[in-house]
Amino acid sequence: MADTTATPATMKVKLKIKRFDPADSGGKTWWQEYEVDVHPDSTVLDSLIEVREQEDGTLAMRCACRASICGSCGMKVNGSAKLVCKTRVIDVAPNGEQLIVEPMGNQHVVRDLVVSLDTFFNQINRVEPFLQPSFVPEQGEYTASNESMENLLTSMNCIMCGCCVSDCTVLEVDSSFIGPAALAKAWRFTEDPRDSKRDERLKTLNDEDGGMWDCTRCMKCVDVCPKGVAPMDRIMELREAAIEAGNTNTSGYRHTESFYNSVKKNGRLDETRLAIDSAGWTNIPRLLDLAPIGIAAMRKGKLPPLMPHKSEDHKKVRDLYKSVEDES
Amino acid sequence: MYEHDVLIIGGGLAGLRAAVEVTRAGADVAVISKVHPVRSHSNAAQGGINAPLTDRGDEWEGHAYDTIKGSDFLADQDAVEVMSSEAGEAVLELERMGVIFSRGEDGKLGTRAFGGQKVARTFFVGAITGSAILHVLFEQSLKLGLNVYEEWFVTKLIIEDGVCRGVVAIDLKTGEMHTIKAKAVIMAAGGAGRVFEPSTNALICTGDGLSLAYQAGVPLMDMEMIQYHPTTLARTGILMSEAARGEGAYLLNAAGERFMEKTAPDYMELASRDVVSRAEQTEIDEGRGIDGNVLLDLRHLGREYIEQRLGYLQEVSVEFLGIDMAEQPVPVQPGMHYIMGGIKTDVNGATNVPGLYAAGECANVSVHGANRLGANSLLDTVVFGRRSGAHAVEYIKSVGAHSKAEEDLTAEKNRIQGLLDRPKGERVATIRNDMARGMTKGIGVFRDQASMEGALENLKNVKSRMGGFSIENKGKVFNTDLMFGLELEFMIDCADAVVAGALTRKESRGAHFRTDITERDDENWLKHTLMYKDDEAENGVRVETSDVTITQWEPVKRVY
Numbered sequence: 041m042a043d044t045t046a047t048p049a050t051m052k053v054k055l056k057i058k059r060f061d062p063a064d065s066g067g068k069t070w071w072q073e074y075e076v077d078v079h080p081d082s083t084v085l086d087s088l089i090e091v092r093e094q095e096d097g098t099l100a101m102r103c104a105c106r107a108s109i110c111g112s113c114g115m116k117v118n119g120s121a122k123l124v125c126k127t128r129v130i131d132v133a134p135n136g137e138q139l140i141v142e143p144m145g146n147q148h149v150v151r152d153l154v155v156s157l158d159t160f161f162n163q164i165n166r167v168e169p170f171l172q173p174s175f176v177p178e179q180g181e182y183t184a185s186n187e188s189m190e191n192l193l194t195s196m197n198c199i200m201c202g203c204c205v206s207d208c209t210v211l212e213v214d215s216s217f218i219g220p221a222a223l224a225k226a227w228r229f230t231e232d233p234r235d236s237k238r239d240e241r242l243k244t245l246n247d248e249d250g251g252m253w254d255c256t257r258c259m260k261c262v263d264v265c266p267k268g269v270a271p272m273d274r275i276m277e278l279r280e281a282a283i284e285a286g287n288t289n290t291s292g293y294r295h296t297e298s299f300y301n302s303v304k305k306n307g308r309l310d311e312t313r314l315a316i317d318s319a320g321w322t323n324i325p326r327l328l329d330l331a332p333i334g335i336a337a338m339r340k341g342k343l344p345p346l347m348p349h350k351s352e353d354h355k356k357v358r359d360l361y362k363s364v365e366d367e368s
Numbered sequence: 369m370y371e372h373d374v375l376i377i378g379g380g381l382a383g384l385r386a387a388v389e390v391t392r393a394g395a396d397v398a399v400i401s402k403v404h405p406v407r408s409h410s411n412a413a414q415g416g417i418n419a420p421l422t423d424r425g426d427e428w429e430g431h432a433y434d435t436i437k438g439s440d441f442l443a444d445q446d447a448v449e450v451m452s453s454e455a456g457e458a459v460l461e462l463e464r465m466g467v468i469f470s471r472g473e474d475g476k477l478g479t480r481a482f483g484g485q486k487v488a489r490t491f492f493v494g495a496i497t498g499s500a501i502l503h504v505l506f507e508q509s510l511k512l513g514l515n516v517y518e519e520w521f522v523t524k525l526i527i528e529d530g531v532c533r534g535v536v537a538i539d540l541k542t543g544e545m546h547t548i549k550a551k552a553v554i555m556a557a558g559g560a561g562r563v564f565e566p567s568t569n570a571l572i573c574t575g576d577g578l579s580l581a582y583q584a585g586v587p588l589m590d591m592e593m594i595q596y597h598p599t600t601l602a603r604t605g606i607l608m609s610e611a612a613r614g615e616g617a618y619l620l621n622a623a624g625e626r627f628m629e630k631t632a633p634d635y636m637e638l639a640s641r642d643v644v645s646r647a648e649q650t651e652i653d654e655g656r657g658i659d660g661n662v663l664l665d666l667r668h669l670g671r672e673y674i675e676q677r678l679g680y681l682q683e684v685s686v687e688f689l690g691i692d693m694a695e696q697p698v699p700v701q702p703g704m705h706y707i708m709g710g711i712k713t714d715v716n717g718a719t720n721v722p723g724l725y726a727a728g729e730c731a732n733v734s735v736h737g738a739n740r741l742g743a744n745s746l747l748d749t750v751v752f753g754r755r756s757g758a759h760a761v762e763y764i765k766s767v768g769a770h771s772k773a774e775e776d777l778t779a780e781k782n783r784i785q786g787l788l789d790r791p792k793g794e795r796v797a798t799i800r801n802d803m804a805r806g807m808t809k810g811i812g813v814f815r816d817q818a819s820m821e822g823a824l825e826n827l828k829n830v831k832s833r834m835g836g837f838s839i840e841n842k843g844k845v846f847n848t849d850l851m852f853g854l855e856l857e858f859m860i861d862c863a864d865a866v867v868a869g870a871l872t873r874k875e876s877r878g879a880h881f882r883t884d885i886t887e888r889d890d891e892n893w894l895k896h897t898l899m900y901k902d903d904e905a906e907n908g909v910r911v912e913t914s915d916v917t918i919t920q921w922e923p924v925k926r927v928y
Contacts (some may be wrong), residue, residue, distance in 0.1 A: 060847050062634065081603065081688075093797035097840030097849040102407075104570040107606045109499055110407045126687050150541060151846040157404055157518065170511040171504075180423065181463040186471035186478065190676070194470055195736035196493065196500050200682050234466070 043254035050077040053129050056137040058101065060149050070190045072096075073138070075279040084124040084132065084139065084342040085113055088153075101153035108266060111199035114206065115153045116142040121203035123266040144206035146215075163219040167226035167245070174236035195274060204261035204271050216250035220261035220271030223252060227274040230281060239285055245278060246287040251289045252278045253292030291318045291326075304361050307354025311344040371770050372398045372515070374760050375535060375550035376579060377522055379405030381498070381746060382728025382753035383556035384505040384514075389757030391512045399509075400517040400537060400548065402572065402851070403760065406506050409558050409570045411751065413498025414609035414680060415482060416490035417462075418745040419455040424476075428452040431741055434923055435744060438484040438640045439737025440878035440888065441923035442590065442896070442916060447733045449919060450715045451744075452752050457493050458750045466504045468493055470677075480677075481614045483742045484928070485642040488614075491744045495680035498746060517548070521851055522576065523784065525584045525724065525874055526776045532584065532723035533771035535779045541584045543844025545784070547777045551764040552723045554756050555581055555711060555751075559729035560862040562855075564704040564811075565804030566605035566722070568597060577730035577860035581711045584864065586719045587898040587912070589732040591709035592880045594871035595740055596813045600703030602661045604688050608681055610742040612666055613637040615677055619648065620663040620697060621656040632928035639928035641737040645702035649813045661699035668893075670694065688747070696829065702813050706745065707862075707867065708736040708852065708879065712898065717756025724762065725756040734896070738878020739918075740753040786851055788925050793838040796852045800859065803830040807863055811870050816884040820870045824907070827863055832861065865899040868909040872897050890923050 055074045060067065076090040085103055092099045103113040108126040115124055117132055118140050133139055146263065147155035192307070204220040211217050218226075226245055228234045228321030245251045250274055261271040283293055302310040315334075319326040337343040374390045379401035388572045390397040396527070399405065422425040436443050440626035462476060463469050469491050472799035482490040493500035499748070506604035509516070519540040526534040526547070534549040557577025561569025578640050582588050598619070599608040619637050621627045631647045632639035639647075666674055671694035674682055678693075685691045710732035717725040717733075728749045735748055785928050801824070810823025875889035878880045895913040902910035 045666075061843065063843050079603075092848075093705070093795065097795070098843070100841075100846045100848055102403075103406050104403060104572045105409065105412055106571065106685070107412065109411045110403075110409070110682070112403070112407050125574060128687075151843075154846050165510060170507040173464075176464055181460050181461070181469075181477055183475035184471060185475055186473075189468040189471055191469045193494060193679075196503065197496065198503075199411070200503075232468075233467070254568065317632075 049079075051080040051082065051129065052076075052136060053078055053082070053133070054136065055087060056138050056140050058142040059089075059099075059152050060143070062133065062151055075301055078129070078131070082116055084122070084127045084141070085130055087129060087139075088124060088141070090280065095356075099153075100151040109199060111201035113202040114144050114203045116123050117142060121145070121206035123201055123203065125265055143203055146205055146208060146211040147202060155202070160200065160205055160221065163205070163222040164200070164225055166218055167222050167229075168241070169222075169225050169229070171229065171232065171235055172237045184233045188231075188233045192228055192232060193242070195224050195269060197270045198224055201265055201266065203264045203266060204269075207260045207264045209258045210254055210256055211261055214250065214254065217254045218245070218248070218250050220255070220275065223255070223278060224269050224271040224274040228276055230278065242278065242282040242285050243287055246270050246282040246290060252282065264339045291320065294318050294320060302348070304358060305354075306348050307351030307357040308348065310348040312346055313348070370546060370548040371374065372396050372548065373764050374552045374554065374757070375400060375548055376554045376556055377535065377580075378400070378408070378556035378557055378728065378730075379403070379516060380408030380410035380556065380728060381502055381505060381749035382501070383554070384424060384509055385750045385753030386554050386556060386727060386760075387514055388505070388512065388756035390506055390761055391514065391756045392682055393758070395761050398515040398517060400520045400522060401536065402519060402521045402540070402576070403518060404478035404518050406503060407503060407572075407752040409573050410502045410746070412497040412568070412570065412607060413746050413819065414495045414610055415611035416492030416497045417459055417501070418482065418485070418490050419459040419538060419739065419747065420452060420487070420489050421456045421477075426487055428455065430487055431455065431485070431489060435735065435741055435902075436737070436921050437926055438739050438741040439735075440739055441890070442593070442734070442737030442877060442919075443892065443918040444734050445919040446713050446917050447735050450638060451733075451735045451747060452754075455747050455752050456730065458747065458754065460506065461499055463852060465508055467501050470494070480611060481638060483610050483613065483638045483644070484635070484672065485741065489495065489740070490614065492611065495611050495678045501746065521854070522580060523780050523854060524776055526771060526773070527584050527721065528771055528773060532720065532721050536776050538784075540730045540846055540848075543847055545781050547774055549770040550726065550735050551733065551767040551770070552760040554717065554728040554760055555730055556728045556753060557730050559707050560859065561699045561704060561707070562800075563804060563859045563862045564594070564808045565801060566808070567598075567704040568605060568607040573590065573723045574855035574859050575730075575862035576858045577726065578711060578865075579861035580720060581721075581726060581730075582861050582899075582901050584721055584724065585900070586721055586724065587712045587900050588862075588865040589709055589712040589896050589898050590738070590869060591707065591865040591899055592811070592897065593708035593736075593738050593878060594704060594811060594874055595641055595706035595708060595879055596645040596702040597640055597705035598648055598702055598707070599700040600666050600818065601684065601688060602699035602701060605703050606684055606688060607921065608664060608684070608698065609678070610641070612664060612681055615673070618665040618667055619644070621651045622658050623656060627656070627662070635928040640739050641742060642881070643928055645665055645813050645925050646881060648702050657757045658699060659895070661701045663697035665697040666693045667695065667697065671892065677722050681837075684728040704808060706740055708732070708734070708738065708740050709866070713756075713859060715755065718759060719750055725760050727752040727756040738880060756802065784850070784854075788839050788842055788850065790838045793836040794833055795837075796837050796849075798854050799830055799833050799837055800852075803827065803859065803863055806830070807866065811866060814881055814883050815870065816880060818884050824867050824871065827860075827867055828907070830848050831860060861901065864907065864909050868899050868907065868911050869897040872911045872913075894923060
């Protein structure tokens with residue numbers, strides 16, 4: 041516990057908050073600074089509540105449980121999405137630095153720190169987020185191992201706060217992406233032994249525009265998730281499961297396979313082949329899309345060699361492949 | 369123009385379970401909630417849900433008796449019989465909907481021990497049981513295409529000729545006010561924990577549903593029965609689930625003694641919550657605490673076990689206090705947690721106002737009496753949520769066309785505009801804090817005539833200032849400033865009823881422990897207190913009493 045004898049009774053917190061008022065002639069955004077005195081152990085949420093209750097009643101934000109279980113208070117602090125009820129001031133401003141607080145990203149701002157819930161829940165809705173069993177026991181429960189249920193805890197820990205959606209770098213440029221939270225939710229059903237739609241779910245998420253292959257593995261969602269859901273890890277597991285289930289018709293799969301084969305063969309990546317393999321050799325429209333990029337690269341002298349050189353150590357690489365393959 | 373057969377106020381467990389029932393019956397239903405359903409306070413229930421499963425050698429009568437004993441014999445036994453006998457099916461149904469309950473070796477649902485019960489019959493998902501169930505019921509609501517008025521705030525029930533016909537509400541996203549007509553309304557709006565400070569409750573638990581029903585002429589019953597949870601985290605007041613003690617944690621005083629030995633030698637840390645909270649407060653008051661806390665010690669359970677079964681508690685302890693529970697005991701104290709009292713209903717959720725039902729924490733059926741057992745609140749929500757939904761469906765068959773009146777909407781618009789037009793005055797938060805601190809001080813773990821009268825005086829002072837608060841935000845979109853003002857009005861109603869009930873009950877029973885009258889008095893007080901809103905009565909509350917229903921268990925002295 042904090043040593044109350046050594047710490048002062050209060051602490052000054054400086055905040056710079058991004059405000060937005062939709063009623064102000066079509067919508068006005070501005071920055072507003074505040075300074076409040078709070079208990080030294082306080083969270084960013086405690087500080088914001090102090091602002092709202094004692095400094096400025098017009099500040100709009102959502103919060104409810106104060107205990108990181110309801111998912112209401114996701115917002116950006118110093119540029120990164122956080123659940124502010126579990127973010128202690130001392131951890132983000134150890135020397136009394138000003139905190140920059142903004143609404144979450146990739147979601148429409150309603151007012152101040154409040155974003156629309158529609159983006160998030162529309163994504164969730166896309167994955168048929170409910171158990172679809174092949175039968176319902178007439179009495180009693182389904183039989184399932186405890187391990188299989190505990191496995192799902194990773195995803196059931198999700199409180200739908202939207203932090204992962206906020207900071208997703210794919211959603212920033214491609215709003216068709218289902219998004220990290222919804223894919224983690226989908227994983228909760230593909231991994232649930234009671235669900236009967238595993239193959240259909242995997243195929244849909246594999247084939248769909250904005251599906252599991254759109255993730256660029258930037259790790260942002262893993263970093264910002266306040267509940268350890270690690271959505272990207274769930275997406276990677278979805279990909280593996282989709283391939284195992286025979287879904288090999290995507291550029292994502294071909295990319296993975298080309299990468300694997302070229303390193304195995306040459307000990308290095310054949311980038312030209314990777315691009316063509318990923319597009320698919322018969323996918324003329326996509327290949328035509330690639331042509332200008334290739335020509336531009338050639339002009340700048342950046343085009344990779346058409347016939348790849350083999351790495352000097354390529355035999356060693358092949359041995360590595362063999363030992364891994366033998367093991368599995 | 370909005371119209372539904374059944375309108376459910378609140379999107380937590382009781383509300384969503386009721387909605388599933390009404391949908392299955394083919395009636396048109398909508399949920400209206402001031403927060404998105406997954407933000408509801410049902411999330412905060414951590415430890416589990418009780419159910420006596422007969423195929424596992426348990427008997428519903430055992431659970432019923434533990435519940436009644438826990439209630440200090442104030443629960444209506446017919447209601448408890450309903451809850452206990454329907455519990456097994458209610459929990460199994462949740463599993464079949466997709467809840468990932470913990471399992472045993474045989475792949476069937478496993479249990480953990482909980483307070484006030486010798487049989488381990490609490491089904492759970494780590495320490496996030498409420499959240500795990502809420503999210504699955506939300507999944508079901510998506511499957512059923514449930515209509516939800518998200519972030520709409522109800523300001524008034526429409527009552528015509530003594531019958532409930534709908535609500536007036538503000539759409540927070542636009543600030544516009546609307547009438548939503550309904551043939552039946554189910555109140556499932558949760559508790560009123562914020563009437564006290566501190567409280568484990570979410571900031572949204574402001575007694576809206578209790579007050580709305582109370583204003584419509586429904587009595588609030590046994591409101592003096594306020595549960596102080598034995599283990600809330602030092603300073604923050606965050607709940608540390610009873611599951612910790614269910615899994616074997618000790619409570620220690622400053623000398624490292626397991627002090628529960630003195631008051632509950634048989635049940636030890638797993639005595640009823642009121643008993644444990646009083647024991648802790650006694651240790652603290654008599655100088656055997658540590659900075660106003662006692663210690664919750666889990667170290668002997670081992671890191672792996674703690675992280676596997678109580679992961680959320682470890683998360684909270686580390687994040688908020690920087691304490692690793694596997695290495696160090698956690699300082700905890702009793703904290704206001706739950707109201708046993710609430711909107712008086714029968715076992716079908718029906719109130720004395722036709723067309724108005726209530727379920728969940730805002731309701732009082734009564735199954736918790738003077739003290740609720742841990743893991744009975746989730747059970748209460750799903751059993752009586754379902755029953756109120758089923759009964760409302762029957763009721764609406766006899767109800768004709770929707771109401772035509774729009775008078776309430778006009779009156780509410782004027783009332784709220786009046787609030788916005790007030791000149792600059794006191795802040796809502798200042799009045800709220802004064803009210804809530806006074807309530808905790810006067811209606812605490814221990815209380816006496818003087819402390820309760822102090823709470824009443826404080827409340828009178830607070831009420832005298834209610835005409836003088838002002839709303840700083842005059843805008844329409846997401847005006848939470850206005851909502852806080854309206855919530856404060858709701859909370860004042862609840863506080864009124866709590867204080868009136870407390871001053872009325874001249875005995876100690878369950879959570880209502882008076883240091884000036886320390887004994888239970890079955891001869892005079894085996895009774896419910898019923899608080900009616902009545903401007904003619906003293907302090908605006910008329911108090912009546914009614915008999916407790918006893919079926920098969922005669923009251924005996926409660927020993928743990």
